[in-house]
Amino acid sequence: MQSLLTARIWRGGSDGAFVTYEVPRQDSQTVLDVVTWVQRALDPTLAYRYACRVGMCGSCAMTVNGRARWTCRTHVERVAPHGILDIAPLANLPVIKDLTTDMADFFDKWTKAEGRFQGAATRRQDFARVAPDSRQRRAVDAAIECIGCGVCYASCDVVNWRPDFLGPAALNRAWTLVNDVRDIALRQRLRAVAGDAGCHSCHTQGSCTERCPKNLAPTSAIAGLKRVTAQAAMRRKL
Amino acid sequence: MKPPSPPWRSRNHPAYWAFVVHRLSGIALALFLPVHFWALGKALAGAGALQAFLTVTEAPLFRFGEWGLVVLLAAHLGGGLRLLLIEFGPWSGLRKDWIAIAAAGAVAAGLAFALALVR
Ligand code: SF4
């Protein structure tokens, strides 16, 4: 007999509730597989997001048994050894319906943190040469693989305490650009991240670093921003 | 409506506990500070007044409180050094090794003080 899995899935908006579904257990089953099976076999009105299924797009993050995770690469076996799965939308974001959240705030904050590259070179110029082992290039390498999944943002208390806090992902992005030697908007960016809602609000709780599925360390990136903005302020260059 | 806050389970990791200890010890020490100054201020009213107060602090309960203060101070100091090193030093990551060192330092200070008390 095939074993069953109990999946309690959040249905409705922020005032919704968990609904229980029995889902056939399968080898190498991911949490996303479970949600997809419920939608295809039991209730086509279940709303959720995903695209790549291989951990690249960052659209499938949900709260699984009390922790934010990317569901396409989270195996049921690892997070639900007793066959019970609670699946809810990400925290710290308004719920639209079921497992989908409104991520507008999350991405708007990337813009507020000046998360856009601004260069001075034109296409007629040669490639910029950046030594792979330079300090700055290595700082970029350590932080660049963010897929924008929002797991860090949903795990951060400070985001919850002060809703204008830019959050770990946007600040991590700003840090990669602060270390990009081709970028020309340094001062503007430092100003954007030095304010009350910026890097200095972070309490180094480390939930972002602990939960990031890409094993990035936004806490370190934020510490870097704290250093650089403090130095700039002392040199009166902020 | 305010979005839901992160579930409690997502906070269960060493760096978060370090934050909790740092915050609670900080608040406790801040609350103690006025009492400390009030006691020292007794000296203004003459050596007798201070001495009378110091005799009260010989009581076991005060001794226990003192011990608690030493532990809180050590924990806050150790945790604070870790934060300063993370934020202003060339280190990266959550430095859980330093959390362990700070915790060990607080325990050692607590034991040393307790030893000094019973002797
Ligand atoms: S380290 Fe800072 S940004 Fe990351 S979860 Fe903690 S408070 Fe939030």
Ligand code: SF4
């Ligand atoms: S830093 Fe990590 S957890 Fe945060 S959005 Fe990027 S990939 Fe996701």
Ligand code: FES
């Ligand atoms: S579906 Fe793309 S990261 Fe999970």
